[in-house]
Amino acid sequence: MPMSSYVRSIRSRIGHDLLLLPGVTAVIRNQDRFLLARQRDTGMWSLVGGGLEPGEDPREAIEREVREELGVTPRILRVVGAYGEPALQTVLPNGDEVGYVTTAYECELPDGALVLEHEELIQVAWFTRAEAQDLPRHDWIDRVLADAAS
Known part of the structure; x- marks a missing residue:
């Protein structure tokens, strides 16, 4: 995924x-x-999302992403939870170490076709929680899906 100018400026210092x-x-x-999305950079399945831009409201960020x-x-229904754990920490292919703290929002999509963004995603598909267990996926999504289902 492309690096924002904000993150690039921090990386130049740290x-x-x-x-x-x-x-x-x-x-x-x-x-x-x-709805899970298969990421181009890792081939892993995850949830749609991304980073906040400086000054951006999280609800605006989820709509933008x-x-x-x-x-x-999307239509935002509710906050599912906030997550920040070792499973959300990784080392990117370029050697950058990053840890994410993410707020998960339950959303509805309007009727109609999705237009998949191919720079970051390979495919999207619908799965039950049981079906997702068989996918190569980021483990942290299991907790988010369990919280959303309860």
């Missing part, structure tokens, strides 16, 4: 050291199925 970043995650469901990645503007 190098590859750990950088904690705020993010947003969209939990998009249709009854017992959840879903619009950028799926081509539609």
Whole structure:
């Protein structure tokens, strides 16, 4: 995923050291199925989302991220939870260490076709929680999906 100018400016000062970043995650469901996205950089399945821009409201950020990645503007229903754990910390291919703290929002999509953003995503598909267990996925989404289902 492209690096924002804000993160680039911080990286120029701290190098590859750990950088904690705020993010947003969209939990998009249709009854017992959840929309998961397969990421181009890792091939792993996850939830749609991304980082906040400086001064951006988290609700605006989730709308922007879903619009950028799926081509539609979601309707935000509720906050599912906030997550920041070792599973959300990683070392990127360029050596940058990053940890995310993300707020997950349950969202609905309007009727109509999705327009997949191909720079970051390979595909999207609907899965039950049980079906998601068989996918190569980021483990932290299990907790988010469980919280959304309760």
